[in-house]
Amino acid sequence: MTARPFHRSQAEMLPERAAPVTTAGVVGWLRANLFSSWANTAFTLIALYLLWLIVPAIADWAYFNADTAGDDRFACKSSGACWAWVDQRIGQFLYGFYAPDQTWRVDLAVVLLIPALAPLLFEGVPFARQLRWFSLAYPVVATFLLVGGIGLEGIPTDKFGGFMLNLTVGLAGIVLSLPIGILLALGRRSRLPIIRILCVGFIEIVRGVPLITLLFVSNIILPIFLPPDVTVDSLIRVIVMVTAFASAYMAEVIRGGLQAIPRGQYEAAQALGLRYWQSMVLIILPQALKISIPGIVNTFIGLFKDTTLVIIIGLFDILGIGNAMVSNPDWLGLATEAYVFIAFFFFIACFSMSRYSIHLEKRLDTERRD
Amino acid sequence: MARNASARRPGSPGWQRLWSDERTRGLIYQLLVILGVALFVAFIVSNTIANLQRAGLASGFGFLFDQAFFDINQRLIDYTSTSTFGRALVVGLLNTVLVSAMGIVAATAIGFVAGVLRLSPNFLLSRLVGAYVEITRNVPVLLQIIFWWVVLSGLPKVRDSLALGDAVFLNNRGVRLPAPLFESGFEWVLAAALAGVVATVFVARWSRRRQNESGERFPVFWSGLALIVGLPALVYWIAGSPVAWDIPKPTRFNFRGGFNVTPELVALWIALSTYTGAFISEIVRAGILSVSKGQTEAAGALGLRPGQTMWLVVIPQAMRVIIPPLTSQYLNLTKNSSLAIAIGYQDLVSIGGTILNQSGQALEVVGIWMVVYLSLSLLTSMFMNWYNRRIALVER
Structure with missing residues (x-):
């Protein structure tokens, strides 16, 4: 008779069992996230109630009860939104008063933006080296396409309008404000007192006043400051002011990045015998800009949203076109539709910028840990 | 003197030596910048003077005392179109x-x-x-401002105002609120509120000192609430409710009484x-x-x-x-x-x-x-x- 081995514990491994229903899967997730305590349950119920109030109402208004066809607001008979104007007005909303048979130039400029931006924004783009040259040339190409000149019909800048005006001012501001902001930030930390004082003065004065007063300055004061026969194109004035405004904020963002770089980096660059600009461009700025990415992109987003302010000095960007349409007798009272439509454009542009900045932060962050 | 002599090597002209010195270089840069800024300012000032003279405009702040001929509907102090x-x-x-x-x-x-x-x-x-x-x-915030303004302008006309409890009225001219009329005795309520604030500051200080010494905590928030809200409320009740509310009454075309907050605000x-x-x-x-x-x-x-x-x-x-x-x-x-x-x-x-x-x-x-x-x-x-x-x- 063989003695059965006596085990205090289990002899063989038990098979793995699934987690109880209450902690895993849908039920577990619901319990953990929505019904973990009575307060949490109350919040969930309130949130559900709000969603139940809001979502169907918006969906009904925007889609199910909406009218999409017609020549004026009287064609819209149902209770929801009236989108009949979109078909008629979309051209103005996008291109302003740009000659209708020339709008392909705007479209082309926007399409060319993709190969110009791709090598700067993403890694692993084919022909990135060659495309970077194109990115550098893009501002010239786009200006030529939009304004015209050699071979293309000239279009005066006061015909610019709609979302295209927002994009023009916004992109020009973005392209110009980053380098100017970097120079201002370096100037503010310069050891030369005169340069430092000038930079601090510029940054603090521009940051202290609203953009709208700067736009007024460009509109009212600039003619007083210039000789009587000199006039500056109003689009250029707006771009200059928006750039000046954004670069003051940019300078502060980048200064934050510069201050975060340890002193040892500056000293190491000096010890290597690098000159001031060499050490800045090769050692300090790449690190400082990397840290400042969220702030830089936020400044870009702010700048892009601020392009709507041009309506106050009488330019017709997408918001100005919307305002004009809302007061047109044919479409009177369609304000909600018009503003929601416009808001959608800005939301797409700004939200994708902020998502991209989060993506970029993550990408650069993993590089640092490697 | 030896260093001086070695610096004066043959083949090294004076200006190059100056340029290699960081401080001199900085000085030169700054002088150039000052010169540029001065030229720029001079250009602007001379243009401005010429332009103003041609337009026949007197500069100065004397115009602040001239009569303004426009009205302002949203105001916190007295103002008419005859004001300056x-x-x-x-x-x-x-x-x-x-x-x-x-x-x-x-x-x-x-x-x-x-x-x-x-x-x-x-x-x-x-x-x-x-x-x-x-x-x-x-x-954009500008879009949001205009949107809310349009929404508020879309409220019903004055005649069909939305009433909240017969005292607050919403219409396309804004929000009509009851206006408080302060009667004698209200100064005591104000004094009580002031005393409550002062007392709370002292209680907070005393409590912090006591906590630092003994670690015991005192319910500063609740005592402060009692002092700042409770005390004036008590005085208000004792003084016999010295605030009469001027409640807006709908009339045929507008309201009588109360005060209006504009839809713009x-x-x-x-x-x-x-x-x-x-x-x-x-x-x-x-x-x-x-x-x-x-x-x-x-x-x-x-x-x-x-x-x-x-x-x-x-x-x-x-x-x-x-x-x-x-x-x-x-x-x-x-x-x-x-x-x-x-x-x-x-x-x-x-x-x-x-x-x-x-x-x-x-x-x-x-x-x-x-x-x-x-x-x-x-x-x-x-x-x-x-x-x-x-x-x-x-x-x-």
């Missing part, structure tokens, strides 16, 4: 301060609530708040506070997340309840991260209030624009704008810096 330009500007400044102050209070409240709720473990709630934050942050207030509130909520969220988890765990280990952990451990440390960006949001809100001009709320910029059109004194008006906004910015940041220093980490 100067007084009109003061009315505008007060309107700017009014909407900024209202906006700052509301945006702070919205921002803190939304920031805390966004961190809630409740999936639905945090996503709902997240949707609010992302939508308001990514749409309400629209501007809603838009500015929800817009800035979204930014503040992100700041608050980042601030709370910046407090390391160890702090919460240590507080738990000491036996603090979750509420105490939040208020005594996490929030005070988060405030240090929150305050500096919060300051710049307050400044942004104040500056964004100048967008009032788009909907006709008569703030400093809007009234200044009218004066500018009437008097033609462009330089002076723009100068006043800049000085006022710069000093508002300076005052706000001075106050916030003072607060920041008070709560800053005291390190050894």
Whole structure:
């Protein structure tokens, strides 16, 4: 008779069992996230109630009860939104008063933006080296396409309008404000007192006043400051002011990045015998800009949203076109539709910028840990 | 002298030696910059003088005492169309301060609530708040101001006002609220409120000293509430309710009594506070997340309840991260209030624009704008810096 081995514990491994229903899967997730305590349950119920109030109402208004066809607001008979104007007005909303048979130039400029931006924004783009040259040339190409000149019909800048005006001012501001902001930030930390004082003065004065007063300055004061026969194109004035405004904020963002770089980096660059600009461009700025990415992109987003302010000095960007349409007798009272439509454009542009900045932060962050 | 001699090597001309010296080089750069700036300023000044002479404009601030011939419907001090330009500007400044102050209070409240709720473990709630934050942050504030204004203008006409409890009326001319009429005896209520505030400050100080010495805590919040709210309420009751409410009564075409808040002010207030509130909520969220988890765990280990952990451990440390960006949001809100001009709320910029059109004194008006906004910015940041220093980490 063989003695059965006596085990205090289990002899063989038990098979793995699934987690109880209450902690895993849908039920577990619901319990953990929505019904973990009575307060949490109350919040969930309130949130559900709000969603139940809001979502169907918006969906009904925007889609199910909406009218999409017609020549004026009287064609819209149902209770929801009236989108009949979109078909008629979309051209103005996008291109302003740009000659209708020339709008392909705007479209082309926007399409060319993709190969110009791709090598700067993403890694692993084919022909990135060659495309970077194109990115550098893009501002010239786009200006030529939009304004015209050699071979293309000239279009005066006061015909610019709609979302295209927002994009023009916004992109020009973005392209110009980053380098100017970097120079201002370096100037503010310069050891030369005169340069430092000038930079601090510029940054603090521009940051202290609203953009709208700067736009007024460009509109009212600039003619007083210039000789009587000199006039500056109003689009250029707006771009200059928006750039000046954004670069003051940019300078502060980048200064934050510069201050975060340890002193040892500056000293190491000096010890290597690098000159001031060499050490800045090769050692300090790449690190400082990397840290400042969220702030830089936020400044870009702010700048892009601020392009709507041009309506106050009488330019017709997408918001100005919307305002004009809302007061047109044919479409009177369609304000909600018009503003929601416009808001959608800005939301797409700004939200994708902020998502991209989060993506970029993550990408650069993993590089640092490697 | 030997060094001097070695520096004067043959083949090294004097200017090159000067150029290699960092200090001289800096000096030369700066001289060049000064020269450039001076030329630029001289160019502008000479143009300005020539232009002003040709336009026959007298510069100076004398126009501030001229009569303004326009009306202002939103005002905090007495003003008629016979008042001076100067007084009109003061009315505008007060309107700017009014909407900024209202906006700052509301945006702070919205921002803190939304920031805390966004961190809630409740999936639905945090996503709902997240949707609010992302939508308001990514749409131009000017668009939001105009949108709210249009919504408020779309309210029913005066005759069909929406009534809230027969005392507050909403219509397309704004919000009609009951106006308080202060009768004799009210000064006692005010005095009681003042006494309550002073007493609370003393209680708070005493309580902090006692806590530092003995570790015992005193319910400062509740005693403060009792002193600041309870005491005046008690005096109010004893004095026999010395406030009569002038309740608006609908008449045929308008209202009798009460006071009206214009739709422009309400629209501007809603838009500015929800817009800035979204930014503040992100700041608050980042601030709370910046407090390391160890702090919460240590507080738990000491036996603090979750509420105490939040208020005594996490929030005070988060405030240090929150305050500096919060300051710049307050400044942004104040500056964004100048967008009032788009909907006709008569703030400093809007009234200044009218004066500018009437008097033609462009330089002076723009100068006043800049000085006022710069000093508002300076005052706000001075106050916030003072607060920041008070709560800053005291390190050894």
